[in-house]
Amino acid sequence: MKNVLEINNLHVSFQTYAGEVHAVRGVDLHLEKGETLAIVGESGSGKSVTAQSVMRLIPSPPGKIKQGEILFEEKDLTKVSQRDMFRLRGSEIGMIFQDPMTSLNPTMTVGKQIMEGLKWHQKMNLSDAKKRAVEMLRLVGIPLPEKRVNQYPHQFSGGMRQRAMIAIALACNPKILIADEPTTALDVTIQAQILELMKELQHKTETAIILITHDLGVVAESAERVAVMYGGKVVETGRVEEIFNRSRHPYTWGLMGSMPRLDWQQDVELHPIPGSPPDLFDPPKGCPFADRCPHAMHICHEEMPEETEVSDSHRVSCWLEHPQAPSVSGENNNVKVHIGSK
Amino acid sequence: MLRYIGKRLLIMLITLWLISTLTFILMNSIPGDPFTSEKKLPESTLENLKAQYGLDKPLPMQYVVYMNNLIHGDLGFSIKNVNRSVNDMLADGFPVSAQLGAQAMILAIFAGILMGTVAALRQNRMSDYSLMVLAVIGLSIPNFVIAPLFQKYFGLNWELLPIAGWGNFDQTILPSIALAFTPLALVTRLMRSSMLEVLGQDYIRTARAKGLPPIRVISFHTLRNAIIPVITLIGPLTAAILTGSFVVEKIFSIPGIGKYFVESIINRDYPVIMGATIFFSAFLILMNFLVDLAYGYIDPRIKLGKKEA
Numbered sequence: 053m054k055n056v057l058e059i060n061n062l063h064v065s066f067q068t069y070a071g072e073v074h075a076v077r078g079v080d081l082h083l084e085k086g087e088t089l090a091i092v093g094e095s096g097s098g099k100s101v102t103a104q105s106v107m108r109l110i111p112s113p114p115g116k117i118k119q120g121e122i123l124f125e126e127k128d129l130t131k132v133s134q135r136d137m138f139r140l141r142g143s144e145i146g147m148i149f150q151d152p153m154t155s156l157n158p159t160m161t162v163g164k165q166i167m168e169g170l171k172w173h174q175k176m177n178l179s180d181a182k183k184r185a186v187e188m189l190r191l192v193g194i195p196l197p198e199k200r201v202n203q204y205p206h207q208f209s210g211g212m213r214q215r216a217m218i219a220i221a222l223a224c225n226p227k228i229l230i231a232d233e234p235t236t237a238l239d240v241t242i243q244a245q246i247l248e249l250m251k252e253l254q255h256k257t258e259t260a261i262i263l264i265t266h267d268l269g270v271v272a273e274s275a276e277r278v279a280v281m282y283g284g285k286v287v288e289t290g291r292v293e294e295i296f297n298r299s300r301h302p303y304t305w306g307l308m309g310s311m312p313r314l315d316w317q318q319d320v321e322l323h324p325i326p327g328s329p330p331d332l333f334d335p336p337k338g339c340p341f342a343d344r345c346p347h348a349m350h351i352c353h354e355e356m357p358e359e360t361e362v363s364d365s366h367r368v369s370c371w372l373e374h375p376q377a378p379s380v381s382g383e384n385n386n387v388k389v390h391i392g393s394k
Numbered sequence: 395m396l397r398y399i400g401k402r403l404l405i406m407l408i409t410l411w412l413i414s415t416l417t418f419i420l421m422n423s424i425p426g427d428p429f430t431s432e433k434k435l436p437e438s439t440l441e442n443l444k445a446q447y448g449l450d451k452p453l454p455m456q457y458v459v460y461m462n463n464l465i466h467g468d469l470g471f472s473i474k475n476v477n478r479s480v481n482d483m484l485a486d487g488f489p490v491s492a493q494l495g496a497q498a499m500i501l502a503i504f505a506g507i508l509m510g511t512v513a514a515l516r517q518n519r520m521s522d523y524s525l526m527v528l529a530v531i532g533l534s535i536p537n538f539v540i541a542p543l544f545q546k547y548f549g550l551n552w553e554l555l556p557i558a559g560w561g562n563f564d565q566t567i568l569p570s571i572a573l574a575f576t577p578l579a580l581v582t583r584l585m586r587s588s589m590l591e592v593l594g595q596d597y598i599r600t601a602r603a604k605g606l607p608p609i610r611v612i613s614f615h616t617l618r619n620a621i622i623p624v625i626t627l628i629g630p631l632t633a634a635i636l637t638g639s640f641v642v643e644k645i646f647s648i649p650g651i652g653k654y655f656v657e658s659i660i661n662r663d664y665p666v667i668m669g670a671t672i673f674f675s676a677f678l679i680l681m682n683f684l685v686d687l688a689y690g691y692i693d694p695r696i697k698l699g700k701k702e703a
């Protein structure tokens with residue numbers, strides 16, 4: 053099996069005072085060895101909750117995995133014991149977060165924060181762990197690692213902190229790295245550097261990456277495959293060029309249309325998708341995008357569309373795929389995206 | 395760092411001088427003098443007594459004399475306890491007050507951190523609610539109410555502990571607890587809210603994402619950061635315990651500085667009032683200084699003596 057991770061029919065809910073939030077409603081995803089899978093979708097679509105479910109880091113209460121399985125090396129992560137999960141987290145699956153300014157412990161040296169996982173997972177002694185920490189800092193491109201290893205996070209810049217976070221996450225050579233908006237909080241130039249670094253490290257370590265982002269430019273640059281999430285569901289998934297150039301889902305079209313592009317003239321207007329995402333307290337029984345979809349048909353409001361296989365790698369959940377549906381073309385046909393270096 | 399310490403010491407001296415001057419002025423503006431009492435002393439005796447203590451001179455003169463002695467470390471003689479120097483009284487009382495205060499402080503801080511942590515980890519459950527109710531009680535009942543209640547129940551009714559005096563360790567238990575009561579409640583509440591705040595921080599999520607077991611996450615990542623605000627509270631806590639000790643020492647008849655201080659005010663024993671005030675102030679100022687030093691040590695973001703953090 054070449055999939056390092058397989059998520060089947062995942063449902064996650066949060067119990068709140070206002071009622072139950074159905075944050076993730078039947079997500080299917082898989083991650084192949086050594087690849088980068090990007091998860092895109094607007095705020096609240098369930099990207100982070102899906103990622104946190106893999107790590108079993110959903111705050112609970114109020115959160116709970118209601119249904120489904122998350123397979124990692126034949127183990128269902130929704131079922132393994134707490135104890136096994138402590139062993140997996142950080143050693144087999146690493147995670148980095150959006151805000152490097154707040155994600156590091158301010159009162160512990162960066163070196164110690166890298167060493168911690170090594171000591172715990174690999175039972176390394178102090179001097180070996182320290183050597184490895186210096187090595188990791190060098191690997192993520194931090195100058196003078198021997199000195200930096202003894203410094204505190206506040207002595208690091210934002211970009212360097214995110215590098216340090218990557219060093220922490222990769223210290224134990226995990227098979228999977230989950231990066232939840234790793235560059236959102238950084239300057240554009242630093243963003244590019246961090247993405248470059250992740251790509252470079254991926255080549256060296258063969259780590260599979262789940263990259264969560266809002267930024268389609270980032271996706272084009274660094275991912276092989278994309279999953280588009282909307283209203284707690286994956287509405288379309290495929291290889292990068294399939295999603296960018298041959299997308300079949302109206303929401304994806306909208307997403308492409310609302311993407312700021314460097315090569316656009318100033319006077320080209322952005323088209324944010326009008327309307328608001330579905331109420332996850334009382335999710336619609338039909339297609340979650342129906343209220344905002346310019347092509348919505350009667351059936352869209354009534355029934356959830358089945359997943360259609362467009363190609364081996366390309367799947368879409370939309371009634372437009374139905375043989376009886378009128379043919380509509382994606383308005384992103386004019387938005388040809390140059391797919392990055394791969 | 396050395397420059398910083400030097401600067402702080404200078405500021406401490408100036409503060410101390412201001413406090414002693416103010417005390418001098420306030421003390422002399424209270425009507426009456428050390429020799430005001432029920433039975434009238436003959437005019438000539440009074441005159442002699444005043445002359446003996448230098449109280450016949452004009453106030454500015456008295457002030458200069460006092461300050462001069464103070465610089466030489468001489469706090470003068472008590473007026474009521476004839477032949478006892480204030481220095482002696484403070485030296486006698488200090489070990490007693492220090493032990494009582496230290497015990498109360500240690501109790502308040504350690505038990506407070508423990509209880510606050512437990513409450514935070516069991517947020518919105520039974521143990522959290524009970525601890526918070528206790529904390530509110532601790533904050534709202536003053537120690538001059540708690541102390542006699544302790545004496546009545548633990549001392550008289552249940553005969554578990556001695557009700558007063560000083561010498562054996564068991565005599566220190568009730569006053570220490572009575573003195574620690576309010577500070578303990580303060581620490582518990584602060585620790586709870588600080589814990590809750592730290593638990594919600596991103597870096598705690600990072601620590602969990604490393605796969606560290608909860609014990610490690612709490613002891614290595616949460617506690618250390620959550621304790622920082624408690625350390626800043628140590629300054630005000632010292633002040634609270636110090637003022638609390640006046641009452642507690644009096645109620646439990648403990649021969650500490652607090653008891654002397656209260657008596658000296660009742661008796662208008664000027665030199666003792668001045669001496670004790672200056673001593674207390676110096677102590678508090680020093681404590682605050684030490685707390686600042688400790689703070690800089692625990693929180694690496696704080697660089698003492700540098701302008702920006």
Ligand SMILES: Nc1ncnc2c1ncn2[C@@H]1O[C@H](COP(=O)(O)OP(=O)(O)OP(=O)(O)O)[C@@H](O)[C@H]1O
Binds near residue numbers: 114
């Ligand atoms: N702790 C929580 N309690 C209640 N609801 C939550 C909680 N965490 C997430 N949710 C809900 O789950 C839904 C999905 O949230 P999620 O964080 O996965 O969105 P996202 O796709 O990552 O969005 P963003 O791009 O803003 O990060 C949201 O509607 C959110 O309100």
Ligand code: SF4
Binds near residue numbers: 340342372
């Ligand atoms: S199923 Fe219907 S509403 Fe949903 S995206 Fe397709 S056309 Fe639009």
Ligand SMILES: [Mg+2]
Binds near residue numbers: 100
């Ligand atoms: Mg998110």
